[in-house]
Amino acid sequence: MDGNRRDRDTGGRARNARPRDGLGRPLPYGSEGVARQPEGVVRAPEETVREAQRLLDAGMPFHAHEVFEDAWKSGPESERELWRGLAQLAVGLTHAARGNATGGARLLRRGAVAxxxxxxxxxxxIGVAGLIGWAEGLAGRVAEEGAAGRRIDPVAEAPRLCGPVR
Structure with a gap:
């Protein structure tokens, strides 16, 4: 791939074809990455929750965020804030796991508010009240861990969407 050109789909929209790691970070072309989530998949809400939980449990919160984003973009207007908030929690966990404590804490708090x-x-x-408490508590720990130069383990910190939150 020419370093001066961006990957484009057939419609001319930018699509980065670089492989990604489990936290969604781009890897060099030719590297072995993890399978990416297909974009624009319309799922039943229960299927969205199951798939996102599977990804969270696997330590792939970036990919879970993409599942929630599909629901946010394709679902009814009355539910968009629910899916957007869940996507923000997942991407907040992603940033915390990448070592971006400031961004991680900010997105966890923003998702909780949403x-x-x-x-x-x-x-x-979805145990929304429990997730809000989880997000607020994790945001505080992320800020402390980040100040100490430590990253959050996305598997150990993954929430349970349904049932008691870890």
């Missing part, structure tokens, strides 16, 4: 309108219920079995 979810507050859903805290009284359990949409699709």
């Amino acid at each position: 979810l507050t309108g859903f805290a009284a219920g359990r949409p699709y079995g």
Whole structure:
């Protein structure tokens, strides 16, 4: 690949074809990366939750964020803030695992705020109130760990979307 040209799809939109690691960071062309999430997949909400949980449990919060982003973009307007908030939690965990404590804590807090309108219920079995508490607690720990130069382990810190949060 010519270093001066960007990868483009057939419609001319930029699409980075570089392989990615488990946290979504680009690797050099020719490197072995992890399979990327296909974009624009429309899933049933329960399928979105299952797939995102599988990815979170595997230590791939960046990929879980992409699953939530698909739901955010394709779901009904009344649920967009739910999926956007969940995507922000996943990408906050991604940044924390990459060592970006400031960005990680900020996105975890932003995701928690986005979810507050859903805290009284359990949409699709998601324990929203527990996730808000998880995100706020992790944001504080991320800031402390980042100040000490440590990264967050995405597997150990992955939340349970349904049921008790870890």
